[in-house]
Amino acid sequence: MYKYDQYDQAMVDARVEEFRDQARRRLEGKLTEDQFKPLRLMNGLYLQLHAYMLRVAIPYGTLDSRQMHALADIADKYDRGYGHFTTRQNIQYNWIRLEDAADILADLAKVEMHAIQTSGNCIRNISSDHFAGAAADEVVDPRPYAELLRQWSSFHPEFSYLPRKFKIAVIASEKDRAAMRLHDIGINIVKNDAGELGAAFYVGGGMGRTPMIAPCINPFVPLDQLVTYCEACLRVYNRYGRRDNKYKARIKILVHELGAEEYTRQVEEEFAHLLEQGVEPPHDELMRIIRMFEAPNTDQTAPNDIDRSDPDFALWVDRNTVAHKASGYVSAVISLKPVGGIPGDATAKQMHLMADLAKEYSFDELRVMHTQNIVLPHVRKADLHALWTALDEAGLGSPNLDTVEDIIACPGLDYCSLANARSIPIAQRISERFAETGKTGTLGELKLKISGCINACGHHHAGHIGILGVDRKGVENYQLLLGGSEAEDVSLAKITGPGFDENGIVNAVETVTTVYERERQDGERFVDTYRRIGMNPFKEALYG
Amino acid sequence: MADTLRYREDEPVDHPAVTVDAFLDQSNASAVRIEPGDDARELVPHLERLALVEVNFPAFGDGRGYSSARILREAGYDGELRAVGDVLVDQLAYMRRCGFDAFEPDQQLDMDDVEAAFDRWPDVYQKAADTRTPIWAKRHS
Known part of the structure; x- marks a missing residue:
C-alpha cells in the first residue's frame, strides 16, 4: 500500500x-x-x-x-x-x-486520509479495480498509476475550476470492474505485442442525464507520458468545455459535439506541446510508488481445499469469493447488502470488525467496491470459515454478490437535496421480495441499480435492470430500464415505458425476471437474454 | 477601487489594455485584455511587443483564464500577467502558479489573508508556470 x-x-x-x-x-x-x-x-x-x-x-x-x-x-x-x-x-x-x-x-x-477534491468542479478521487493486486486476470496492479495521478491532480493549479466535475478510473485487465468507460477519463493499462506497458485512453464517458460510453482516443500512451497526456486531455476540456449550461458542461458533451476525432486531434496537438514543458514526473517516481504496492507475501503452500460441509458457508464461498492470483487464496467480498438493509451502509461497530478481520486474514488491507461492498483482497482459503463465521455473526455474511439483492442505490430523497424520489426504500423492498420468494440464487448474475434523480449517482443507466426515480406532479414515480452494463460488455439501459409507483416498481422488477426465467437459454444471464430477445417480450409482460 | 497587487519590479504599463481583436488589428498596443472565450494562443506571435496581459475573470468559477495564463508563460511571455475581476483570496495561490504576477481584484482583499494564502502550501505536486520545484523532483534530486 x-x-x-x-x-x-x-x-x-x-x-x-x-x-x-x-x-x-x-x-x-x-x-x-x-x-x-x-x-x-x-x-x-x-x-x-x-x-x-x-x-x-x-x-x-x-x-x-x-x-x-x-x-x-x-x-x-x-x-x-x-x-x-x-x-x-x-x-x-x-x-x-x-x-x-x-x-x-x-x-x-493523522491516518493519511483526506477529503480533498471529493466534490466540486475539479478532478475527483481516482477510482480503480477493487481486486487490483489480487485479480488473477490483471496485466499489472493499476493502483500505482492511480496514485501517480492522485498526486498530479491534487491542488492542480490549472484544473481546479473546470466547467464541471471530472472523474478518472484506472484499470489493468480485460474485465472492467470499475465502470471505466463511464468515466470522464477511463484508463486501461495494457500490454502491446512487444510486451511493453501502456495506457489506453477512453475519454468522454459518463452517466448523468446524458449517458455516454467513452470512445478510445488513444490505444497506447507510453507510461512515461501518462501525466502529460492527462494534462493535455484536461487542458482542451478546461478551455473548450461548455460553461453556458451546467447540464452540458461535462467533457462527454464536448467530445460528442466536437466528435471524438476532432477532440483527439486537439489533445494530440496539446500533448505534443506539453511534452516540451517537462510536466511528467521521472520514471524513478513511478518506481518509488510501484515498490509500495508490492504483492503480499502469500504462503505458497496454502491449501486449496475448502471444507464445504456447512451449506450456508459453502453458498457464501460460491457467491462471495473471487479467484486470486496466488494459489490457496481468494478475494472475499463482504456484502453491505443485507436483505432489507440500506445498500452501502456500515455501522461503526461493523467497520471496526472489518478492520480487525482485514488485519487478521487479509494482510491488513481492505477495498471499497463501486458496488458499495467491501473486499478483503488476500484471504487464505483455509481461513475462510473463520472469517465467514465472524462476518455472519455481525450481519455481514449475506451471500449475494452480483445477485439481484446486491443493489446499488444512491442516497435519494432520504438525504439528497437533488433527489426527486427515494431510492433506499425501493432497494429494501426489492431485496426483501426476492429473499422471500427465494429466487435470488436461481436468477444468477443480475445487476440492479437505482437512482433517485437523473443525475444517476445510482448508475441506473448501467444496470442490467435500472430504476430511475422521478417526480411526477408531486408524486414519486419510478421508471424501469433494461439492458445496461458498466463492465467490459458496457451498454446503456433503455427505458421500458411508463413508470410505476412504489409498489408497482417492485412488481415490475419481479415481472421482468419472470420473463427471463421463461426465455433464458443455457448459461445466459439476465442481460444476455435481454440482448438476444430484445425489449418487446418484457414490455408485453409489463404493460400487456 | 481595490488595490492592485503586483509582484514585479518593473514599472507598470500606464495605458489601458485593448481587446484581443483590437490588439490583433492595431500594431502599437502593448497591453491587451483576454476574456474567458479568447484564445490566448492568438497572442503568441506577438509576445515581444506585449508588456501587459490582463486576464479577465468575470466570475471566479470560470477557470479558463488559468489555462490562458499558463499557455502564455509556456510560450515564453515574461511581461506582466494580471488577473482582473472576480479575483478572490482562495484562488490567488493557484493563479500565481499559473504564471500571474499581478492581481487587480474587484473587491479589496485583506492583506493578512493574502499573505497567508501565498504562504499556505509548503510544496507543490505539479510543475506549472512558476519556479516552484515539484515534490517529485525533490524526492529524486
Missing part, C-alpha cells in the same frame, strides 16, 4: 489548515456562501436536506485497518454511528456539523 512521506503529510496538513481558515473567514462574513461553497465542496462538504454531508476520499478504494478504524471512530464521534460507502469507492457521513468539519479533516490527516 502507498505510504505518505513527509511531503504528502505536509500537503494534507496544509489542506486542513487552509479549510480551517476558510471556515473562519466564512463565519466572520469575509466569504459569502456563494464564495465559500466551491471551497467547502473541494473538501467534500455538501449541504444536504437535513445536515452537512462529508465525503471522505478512499483513493482507488484501498485502505488498511488503521484507516478503517479511524473511519469508524469518525462515525461515532461526529456522526450517528454509521457511514455510507459510495459508488466511487468513497465514504460519506450524513450528519456532520460545519463546526466539526476541520477537526474531522485533522483526524483523517
Whole structure:
C-alpha cells in the first residue's frame, strides 16, 4: 500500500489548515456562501436536506485497518454511528456539523486520509479495480498509476475550476470492474505485442442525464507520458468545455459535439506541446510508488481445499469469493447488502470488525467496491470459515454478490437535496421480495441499480435492470430500464415505458425476471437474454 | 477601487489594455485584455511587443483564464500577467502558479489573508508556470 512521506503529510496538513481558515473567514462574513461553497465542496462538504454531508476520499478504494478504524471512530464521534460507502469507492457521513468539519479533516490527516477534491468542479478521487493486486486476470496492479495521478491532480493549479466535475478510473485487465468507460477519463493499462506497458485512453464517458460510453482516443500512451497526456486531455476540456449550461458542461458533451476525432486531434496537438514543458514526473517516481504496492507475501503452500460441509458457508464461498492470483487464496467480498438493509451502509461497530478481520486474514488491507461492498483482497482459503463465521455473526455474511439483492442505490430523497424520489426504500423492498420468494440464487448474475434523480449517482443507466426515480406532479414515480452494463460488455439501459409507483416498481422488477426465467437459454444471464430477445417480450409482460 | 497587487519590479504599463481583436488589428498596443472565450494562443506571435496581459475573470468559477495564463508563460511571455475581476483570496495561490504576477481584484482583499494564502502550501505536486520545484523532483534530486 502507498505510504505518505513527509511531503504528502505536509500537503494534507496544509489542506486542513487552509479549510480551517476558510471556515473562519466564512463565519466572520469575509466569504459569502456563494464564495465559500466551491471551497467547502473541494473538501467534500455538501449541504444536504437535513445536515452537512462529508465525503471522505478512499483513493482507488484501498485502505488498511488503521484507516478503517479511524473511519469508524469518525462515525461515532461526529456522526450517528454509521457511514455510507459510495459508488466511487468513497465514504460519506450524513450528519456532520460545519463546526466539526476541520477537526474531522485533522483526524483523517493523522491516518493519511483526506477529503480533498471529493466534490466540486475539479478532478475527483481516482477510482480503480477493487481486486487490483489480487485479480488473477490483471496485466499489472493499476493502483500505482492511480496514485501517480492522485498526486498530479491534487491542488492542480490549472484544473481546479473546470466547467464541471471530472472523474478518472484506472484499470489493468480485460474485465472492467470499475465502470471505466463511464468515466470522464477511463484508463486501461495494457500490454502491446512487444510486451511493453501502456495506457489506453477512453475519454468522454459518463452517466448523468446524458449517458455516454467513452470512445478510445488513444490505444497506447507510453507510461512515461501518462501525466502529460492527462494534462493535455484536461487542458482542451478546461478551455473548450461548455460553461453556458451546467447540464452540458461535462467533457462527454464536448467530445460528442466536437466528435471524438476532432477532440483527439486537439489533445494530440496539446500533448505534443506539453511534452516540451517537462510536466511528467521521472520514471524513478513511478518506481518509488510501484515498490509500495508490492504483492503480499502469500504462503505458497496454502491449501486449496475448502471444507464445504456447512451449506450456508459453502453458498457464501460460491457467491462471495473471487479467484486470486496466488494459489490457496481468494478475494472475499463482504456484502453491505443485507436483505432489507440500506445498500452501502456500515455501522461503526461493523467497520471496526472489518478492520480487525482485514488485519487478521487479509494482510491488513481492505477495498471499497463501486458496488458499495467491501473486499478483503488476500484471504487464505483455509481461513475462510473463520472469517465467514465472524462476518455472519455481525450481519455481514449475506451471500449475494452480483445477485439481484446486491443493489446499488444512491442516497435519494432520504438525504439528497437533488433527489426527486427515494431510492433506499425501493432497494429494501426489492431485496426483501426476492429473499422471500427465494429466487435470488436461481436468477444468477443480475445487476440492479437505482437512482433517485437523473443525475444517476445510482448508475441506473448501467444496470442490467435500472430504476430511475422521478417526480411526477408531486408524486414519486419510478421508471424501469433494461439492458445496461458498466463492465467490459458496457451498454446503456433503455427505458421500458411508463413508470410505476412504489409498489408497482417492485412488481415490475419481479415481472421482468419472470420473463427471463421463461426465455433464458443455457448459461445466459439476465442481460444476455435481454440482448438476444430484445425489449418487446418484457414490455408485453409489463404493460400487456 | 481595490488595490492592485503586483509582484514585479518593473514599472507598470500606464495605458489601458485593448481587446484581443483590437490588439490583433492595431500594431502599437502593448497591453491587451483576454476574456474567458479568447484564445490566448492568438497572442503568441506577438509576445515581444506585449508588456501587459490582463486576464479577465468575470466570475471566479470560470477557470479558463488559468489555462490562458499558463499557455502564455509556456510560450515564453515574461511581461506582466494580471488577473482582473472576480479575483478572490482562495484562488490567488493557484493563479500565481499559473504564471500571474499581478492581481487587480474587484473587491479589496485583506492583506493578512493574502499573505497567508501565498504562504499556505509548503510544496507543490505539479510543475506549472512558476519556479516552484515539484515534490517529485525533490524526492529524486
